[in-house]
Amino acid sequence: MAIDVSQFLQTFYEESFEGLDIMESGLLNLDGGSENSESINDIFRAAHSIKGGSGTFGLNAVASFTHVLESLLDEMRDGRRQITKEGVIFYSNLLIVCVKC
Amino acid sequence: MSSILAVDDSASMRQMIAHTLKGAGHDVTEAGDGEEALGKAKSGKFDLVVTDINMPKMDGITLIKELRALANYKGTPILTLTTEASADKKQEGKAAGATGWIVKPFDPDTLLNTISKVLK
Numbered sequence: 350m351a352i353d354v355s356q357f358l359q360t361f362y363e364e365s366f367e368g369l370d371i372m373e374s375g376l377l378n379l380d381g382g383s384e385n386s387e388s389i390n391d392i393f394r395a396a397h398s399i400k401g402g403s404g405t406f407g408l409n410a411v412a413s414f415t416h417v418l419e420s421l422l423d424e425m426r427d428g429r430r431q432i433t434k435e436g437v438i439f440y441s442n443l444l445i446v447c448v449k450c
Numbered sequence: 451m452s453s454i455l456a457v458d459d460s461a462s463m464r465q466m467i468a469h470t471l472k473g474a475g476h477d478v479t480e481a482g483d484g485e486e487a488l489g490k491a492k493s494g495k496f497d498l499v500v501t502d503i504n505m506p507k508m509d510g511i512t513l514i515k516e517l518r519a520l521a522n523y524k525g526t527p528i529l530t531l532t533t534e535a536s537a538d539k540k541q542e543g544k545a546a547g548a549t550g551w552i553v554k555p556f557d558p559d560t561l562l563n564t565i566s567k568v569l570k
Contacts, residue, residue, distance in 0.1 A: 350470065350558045352469060352558050354466065356465075360462040360465060361460075361462035364460055364462055394506070398459065398460050401555070402460055402463055404533070404555030406466075412555070
């Protein structure tokens, strides 16, 4: 069954912008070192959702990028990667670049 | 034609799943999270459930467990449609009562073929 996925893209873009807002708020709530699990989970879920949609709708560059992001967040979530102030600034800047693209 | 409950917190993904299933002649009811899905499942009877795993309010694994605890859904096929591809998560889904596991990004034909198999 061939499906024209372009009909779903507008909804996907709207969801993705909402997801980026959630990610931005989550990043701003990270303070480097203390308990951040809720914020990390919020960011992770938003990235995860964008990854699933972008892959299904053929936006492969977005899918690859969010896959990497999701892996990094997973490492933060289970403590393999430390959350630092520098890291938060880096990810915030990365997010700003993504939104501008 | 079968009656299918499609559960995903992404509206665009729900649109695509519903479009795929309706195109194959199925009757589709949509839910945006596990809680909403459980409410709809209790107030009706679906032939099959297709659910995402990572969702707010109630995740897919919890939804599957809750459905399996209901007499009406003990033997109903429940497929997951998720970006979760780890063996641990699949095992967790199987233990909860999932019938099959489809990984996103998904191909509409894979979804339809899997549905045909589990509904036989």
